[in-house]
Amino acid sequence: MSFSAYDLRYHLEESYPALCSYLQHRAQRYLGQLAFDAFEVDQVVGHVIEYLARIQLLGGGQQAPQTALDELSNAQFYTFLNRMVQNKAIDRLRRRRLPMSTTGELEEQGNPDEENDPLNSVVEPFWGDTPFANPEEAALEAVSQEQLRLILKKCIEALSAAPHQLQAVIQELQELGASELVQEVRADLSLDLENTAVPHLSQHKDHAHKKLRLCLQKNSTNLAVMVAIRLIEYGTQSSGTGNISIPIRTLVQDGLSLREVQTGLQHLVNAGLLDWRGEEIVEITPAQQRGLTRFYEDE
Amino acid sequence: MSDQFVGVPDPQQQNGPLAQWLYALLAEKTQEAVGGPIPIGEDVSFPRGNYHAAFYPQLPNFAMALLRGDAGVLTRYAPLFFHLLGCPICHRAYLETYDALRAARNDDSKPTTTTLHLSSSANLSTTSPKLLVFLCQLLIGQARSILRQAHREHSDEDAWARSLLQQAMGISRYIMQGTLRQRALRDLVEVASLYQSGSGDAPASPTTLSYSALVGAGSGSRGRRMRRAEMLSRPDEQMSIELRADSLEGTITQEDEMLILRLVDLDESLRGKFLSISVPLGTLLEPVRWLGGNPYAIRSAGLVGPDGVLVTPLGRTDLRLSNPEDRNLLETLFKKLDVYPAEP
Numbered sequence: 001m002s003f004s005a006y007d008l009r010y011h012l013e014e015s016y017p018a019l020c021s022y023l024q025h026r027a028q029r030y031l032g033q034l035a036f037d038a039f040e041v042d043q044v045v046g047h048v049i050e051y052l053a054r055i056q057l058l059g060g061g062q063q064a065p066q067t068a069l070d071e072l073s074n075a076q077f078y079t080f081l082n083r084m085v086q087n088k089a090i091d092r093l094r095r096r097r098l099p100m101s102t103t104g105e106l107e108e109q110g111n112p113d114e115e116n117d118p119l120n121s122v123v124e125p126f127w128g129d130t131p132f133a134n135p136e137e138a139a140l141e142a143v144s145q146e147q148l149r150l151i152l153k154k155c156i157e158a159l160s161a162a163p164h165q166l167q168a169v170i171q172e173l174q175e176l177g178a179s180e181l182v183q184e185v186r187a188d189l190s191l192d193l194e195n196t197a198v199p200h201l202s203q204h205k206d207h208a209h210k211k212l213r214l215c216l217q218k219n220s221t222n223l224a225v226m227v228a229i230r231l232i233e234y235g236t237q238s239s240g241t242g243n244i245s246i247p248i249r250t251l252v253q254d255g256l257s258l259r260e261v262q263t264g265l266q267h268l269v270n271a272g273l274l275d276w277r278g279e280e281i282v283e284i285t286p287a288q289q290r291g292l293t294r295f296y297e298d299e
Numbered sequence: 300m301s302d303q304f305v306g307v308p309d310p311q312q313q314n315g316p317l318a319q320w321l322y323a324l325l326a327e328k329t330q331e332a333v334g335g336p337i338p339i340g341e342d343v344s345f346p347r348g349n350y351h352a353a354f355y356p357q358l359p360n361f362a363m364a365l366l367r368g369d370a371g372v373l374t375r376y377a378p379l380f381f382h383l384l385g386c387p388i389c390h391r392a393y394l395e396t397y398d399a400l401r402a403a404r405n406d407d408s409k410p411t412t413t414t415l416h417l418s419s420s421a422n423l424s425t426t427s428p429k430l431l432v433f434l435c436q437l438l439i440g441q442a443r444s445i446l447r448q449a450h451r452e453h454s455d456e457d458a459w460a461r462s463l464l465q466q467a468m469g470i471s472r473y474i475m476q477g478t479l480r481q482r483a484l485r486d487l488v489e490v491a492s493l494y495q496s497g498s499g500d501a502p503a504s505p506t507t508l509s510y511s512a513l514v515g516a517g518s519g520s521r522g523r524r525m526r527r528a529e530m531l532s533r534p535d536e537q538m539s540i541e542l543r544a545d546s547l548e549g550t551i552t553q554e555d556e557m558l559i560l561r562l563v564d565l566d567e568s569l570r571g572k573f574l575s576i577s578v579p580l581g582t583l584l585e586p587v588r589w590l591g592g593n594p595y596a597i598r599s600a601g602l603v604g605p606d607g608v609l610v611t612p613l614g615r616t617d618l619r620l621s622n623p624e625d626r627n628l629l630e631t632l633f634k635k636l637d638v639y640p641a642e643p
Contacts, residue, residue: 012434012466012470013423013466013469013470016423016426016430016434016470017421017422017423017425017426018421020421020426020427020430021421042429045430046433049430049433049434049437050433050437051392051395053434053437053438053440053441054350054355054356054392054441055355055356055358055359056356056441056445058434058437058438058441059438059441059462059463059466060459061459061462063456063458063459063462064356064459065356067356067359067360068359068360068362068363068400069359071363072403075406076403076404076406077403079399079402079403079406080399080400080402080403081399082402083398083399083402083403084395084399087395087398087399130394130397130398131365131397132380132383132393133394135322135326135383135384135385135387135390136318136319136322138380138383138384138390139318139319139321139322139325139384140314140315140318141373142318142321142380142381142384143314143317143318143321144314144318145373147371147373147374147377148373148374148377148380148381151374151377151381152321172320173317173320176316176317176320177313177316178316178317178320181317209324212324213324213325213385216325216377216378216381217354217378217381217382218378219378221377221378222374222375222377222378225374226371226374226375255369255371255375256375
């Protein structure tokens with residue numbers, strides 16, 4: 001009896017027993033000395049089942065969005081599950097300070113079902129060459145990569161509705177020596193915040209941080225940047241007026257859904273950069289074109 | 300610059316402090332320890348606060364886009380990317396996902412099916428009850444998360460949540476031990492009420508009495524669960540589901556296809572009146588054809604007797620109380636049963 005990602009999504013009741021059976025078998029294989037410790041086997045099996053539920057694959061049917069796992073062949077899907085089990089088993093062995101093999105060593109052994117499987121080497125970190133293996137690396141990418149930095153800038157500029165909060169953050173950035181970013185924000189907002197004392201600075205800073213956290217993790221911010229770029233790139237000039245017009249369906253490609261495009265457009269409307277009320281074709285005046293270009297260009 | 304940033308490539312040598320500031324900003328208030336998995340057997344139907352339904356499900360697509368080297372992947376997934384900076388749980392899951400997907404992509408040609416050792420007889424009846432409880436709790440927890448997320452985003456995911464709850468109910472019928480089934484379905488009624496409260500289908504009338512099926516409490520007067528063989532040998536009408544509302548009791552029995560509700564010791568204020576019966580989980584399962592068509596307002600066929608007894612049919616079903624799995628399903632269906640006067 002076999003199963004696939006499709007089965008787990010659409011026929012969970014029928015395929016769950018096979019999933020459990022497979023995971024238990026693999027867990028025992030990789031747990032080495034702990035293979036007959038029911039608690040440890042449960043830990044590994046439960047971890048993978050929980051993961052599959054949390055990514056909304058188990059029983060997700062057609063309502064749950066498709067994921068990369070749905071695109072894997074059956075062989076690839078088993079390899080995926082196998083690797084998840086293996087990594088968790090290594091984690092459990094590490095916690096118990098028991099000897100284990102590295103992933104590479106296990107692969108070199110060929111058939112992993114051989115009876116005498118030597119689980120006797122020291123494990124190495126297994127996230128070695130994964131991009132953004134630690135959050136600090138990701139943070140550096142976020143402030144270095146042009147468009148992520150642009151999103152950060154847009155979120156800082158969104159604080160302008162609460163000038164004290166904006167000023168508190170500007171002051172922080174100045175103290176960090178992030179003068180380039182400060183200059184960009186000032187240029188965009190045409191604000192002169194210098195030499196203005198801010199009462200209750202730390203309170204404003206706390207509020208500002210909360211807003212920034214929300215803004216950075218909100219989908220509309222990055223969608224607005226992506227849609228603004230596409231509006232300018234894909235737009236075609238209307239005769240005479242200098243306006244450009246873009247059918248919305250033109251924007252819906254390369255990974256952006258209609259809903260996401262609409263979210264991005266609405267964000268641009270809220271920022272005063274567009275007049276759009278749900279029409280199929282977006283019309284942009286020359287003045288709006290300049291505003292949109294300024295919106296996404298990292299000056 | 301903190302030690303954490305030492306050694307991270309930064310050709311311009313100028314973004315370190317800003318990166319450190321951003322990291323501190325996003326990690327603030329979200330310092331969650333990376334715990335182990337939830338042990339099977341512990342309650343998971345209330346997802347821990349560190350499950351972020353808006354981000355976690357995106358991890359496979361994000362990791363795959365990175366592996367494929369898709370253009371603009373960081374911009375496309377910017378909210379998730381910023382989230383990963385401050386959430387160790389999701390970051391850890393990202394690392395696991397990336398590693399496993401990388402292995403999967405590199406391993407396409409391997410005939411891994413030869414390593415499968417799956418019993419051809421594996422089915423839910425033979426699956427470990429602990430793993431069934433775990434799955435039911437996860438499905439109910441997912442339904443809760445989806446409904447909450449939908450509420451925040453002003454979207455409608457009722458059908459999805461309903462489907463997850465139906466699957467949890469369906470799977471739970473294979474859990475024969477009552478206490479385990481109780482644990483598996485502990486939050487079912489509450490989560491079901493989350494979407495029903497917004498659907499407008501739920502009854503508006505004030506509930507006078509609220510009964511609960513004693514899940515796994517046994518059958519009929521014997522007071523404890525009977526063995527499967529015993530159950531099969533007894534006629535349908537002798538099987539029952541016990542209900543309780545504080546000190547009041549009731550039963551649901553079956554005569555052929557008809558489910559019959561019997562309530563006793565009803566208050567004097569209800570005697571001589573018709574009652575309305577509401578089965579809140581009634582819309583989740585289709586096998587019961589409710590009298591009147593609406594499980595939220597089943598009008599009693601007769602009046603409450605002078606002795607406080609009401610016997611009334613509820614609906615027809617092909618499910619059989621004598622079948623252990625069917626009985627478990629019906630018992631779940633009547634986890635909650637509300638009663639109120641049909642006329643004020």
